[in-house]
Amino acid sequence: MQHCQRDRDVPVFYFHDGVGEIGSKHPIPRAAAQAVVQVRFDARPLLEPRHCQILPQGGARLPCRTMYGNLQPSRQAPNPAAGSQAISTQTFASAEATRKTLRRLLATVPILTLVTGLRAQSLDRAEQRLRASITAAREQQIGYLQRVVDVPSSTLNLEGVRKVGAVFRVSLDSLGFKTSWVAVPDAVGRAGHLVAEHRGKPGAVRFLLIGHLDTVVEPTGPNFVREDSTARAVGGADMKGGDVVILYALKALQQAGILRDLNITIVFTGDEEHPGEPLAAARRALIDAAKQSDIALAFEAGNRADATVARRGASAWRVIATGRQAHSSGVFGEGAGYGAIYEVARILDAFRTQLVGEQYLTFNAATIVGGTDVSYDTVAISGTASSKLNIVPSHAVAHGDLRFISDEQLQRTRERMRAIVAQHLPGTDATIVFRDEYPAMSPTPGNARLLAVYDSASEALGYGAVAALDPGRRGAGDISFVAPLIDGLDGLGALGSGSHAPGERVDLKTLAMQTERAALLLYRLGKRPASQFTRTSAASDK
Ligand SMILES: [Zn+2]
Numbered sequence: 001m002q003h004c005q006r007d008r009d010v011p012v013f014y015f016h017d018g019v020g021e022i023g024s025k026h027p028i029p030r031a032a033a034q035a036v037v038q039v040r041f042d043a044r045p046l047l048e049p050r051h052c053q054i055l056p057q058g059g060a061r062l063p064c065r066t067m068y069g070n071l072q073p074s075r076q077a078p079n080p081a082a083g084s085q086a087i088s089t090q091t092f093a094s095a096e097a098t099r100k101t102l103r104r105l106l107a108t109v110p111i112l113t114l115v116t117g118l119r120a121q122s123l124d125r126a127e128q129r130l131r132a133s134i135t136a137a138r139e140q141q142i143g144y145l146q147r148v149v150d151v152p153s154s155t156l157n158l159e160g161v162r163k164v165g166a167v168f169r170v171s172l173d174s175l176g177f178k179t180s181w182v183a184v185p186d187a188v189g190r191a192g193h194l195v196a197e198h199r200g201k202p203g204a205v206r207f208l209l210i211g212h213l214d215t216v217v218e219p220t221g222p223n224f225v226r227e228d229s230t231a232r233a234v235g236g237a238d239m240k241g242g243d244v245v246i247l248y249a250l251k252a253l254q255q256a257g258i259l260r261d262l263n264i265t266i267v268f269t270g271d272e273e274h275p276g277e278p279l280a281a282a283r284r285a286l287i288d289a290a291k292q293s294d295i296a297l298a299f300e301a302g303n304r305a306d307a308t309v310a311r312r313g314a315s316a317w318r319v320i321a322t323g324r325q326a327h328s329s330g331v332f333g334e335g336a337g338y339g340a341i342y343e344v345a346r347i348l349d350a351f352r353t354q355l356v357g358e359q360y361l362t363f364n365a366a367t368i369v370g371g372t373d374v375s376y377d378t379v380a381i382s383g384t385a386s387s388k389l390n391i392v393p394s395h396a397v398a399h400g401d402l403r404f405i406s407d408e409q410l411q412r413t414r415e416r417m418r419a420i421v422a423q424h425l426p427g428t429d430a431t432i433v434f435r436d437e438y439p440a441m442s443p444t445p446g447n448a449r450l451l452a453v454y455d456s457a458s459e460a461l462g463y464g465a466v467a468a469l470d471p472g473r474r475g476a477g478d479i480s481f482v483a484p485l486i487d488g489l490d491g492l493g494a495l496g497s498g499s500h501a502p503g504e505r506v507d508l509k510t511l512a513m514q515t516e517r518a519a520l521l522l523y524r525l526g527k528r529p530a531s532q533f534t535r536t537s538a539a540s541d542k
Helices: 031-037 064-070 089-106 109-122 125-136 138-149 158-174 236-255 286-293 340-355 407-421 445-461 511-526 535-540
Strands: 178-182 193-198 206-214 226-227 230-232 262-269 295-298 313-323 362-371 371-379 382-387 395-404 430-437 487-490 505-507
Touching: 125 138, 125 236, 125 511, 138 158, 138 230, 138 236, 138 511, 158 178, 158 193, 158 236, 158 262, 158 407, 178 430, 193 286, 206 286, 206 511, 236 262, 236 505, 236 511, 262 286, 295 511, 313 340, 313 407, 340 362, 340 395, 340 407, 340 430, 362 371, 362 382, 371 395, 395 407, 445 487, 445 511
Parallel strands: 206 262, 206 295, 295 487
Antiparallel strands: 178 193, 193 262, 226 230, 230 505, 313 395, 313 430, 362 395, 371 382
């Protein structure tokens, strides 16, 4: 899905105007949001990365990069209904200056990398072993990536998806995982999913690691072309690279004697890019696995300096309007009324004027069909219409999507849309129907805590700070289906560019970095009891 939209320019963060206020079921504590606002303009943010980290109430340590966040989303008018806190224009001016300073500072990143490299001594012996075995396996890991990239596996190439799954299955079997291929009902029309389980220490945190085997583009055959430190590779970053990051992190954990204690379920879905329907059946294996897990870690394409603690959800909506078919000379009159097309136009315009501007809420009108003879196929998103210029139209349909950051925002928006639809023009009628697609991955305190652990692992490895990616820049993904159940972190996979296109590239020189960070994250989190990561405890320590 649209999970690959990125901005590599400036790390972004979005808690600054109290995103918890816009309706998350698990709001970031107000103190945390305010603390970020207070320290954002610290004079020494980048040069002393740890200096500006803070410990807000609730214990979520927010990585320091968060505070030079891109403030653009807040330039939209604050929405009183959303309860967001306004930030003064003076603050925006300061922010602009800070961003300019930031760009200059970013030019010094190589020096900073050297400085932060000195922190590698904070790795314990096991972590040093993890790093050494990942470094030693570098070429083997790239070879493995080539092997799975060279098997074409676009979503509807069911055999190809299963073949890629079989390669990973053998590798996970050899690491001691109990693996199975979980088929989906025939009606769903997809390949199914690879599920692998490893049981470690009872009572320790239970991980759910999420990957996917399918790609958007179907290459004609082997397509991995290594070009120095990158490779052209369909699915190289999105997300066979992420799957390989998982595998080689697990291999290193096994070599270091750590894997045996870890409780891990892996789900590599076969249809992330084009999920089968009904979604409940297509995502049952993933959701069932989440019910037996405490933390979800997803390895969609990553970035060096950010990870994903929130993704917007997606829903579809359709407005169906009817009018009285009549002679056009009578339009707006008592007999003929306004017609179905004016009614749809009224509704769409009211959506635009009344709902636009709320942070993280978007609603796109994708297509519209109207006239006297109207057909519309909701699956193909395709329709036909015919009429005469002298007829008041009897039918009109508009179809679009809705993106939201929390279920509360979704439900509240749907209510407002229904209320707008209900105010019919004379002589018309209209209804709106909604379809659930992806739930939102809301920014929870638990997600922020996971990011903090990842950030500190990255710092310890000398790879610098990791901040939260602006959820407005990431679409829905598989982790969204489990986000209502457990906390999670996404964007931990391989770096690259050009996802969903034939020219996709994967960055080979950062593959080890992502693998080391993943291995350390699993190691550091794995030592903790499951009770530290349940939603219940996250809620109680607010
Ligand atoms: Zn993907």
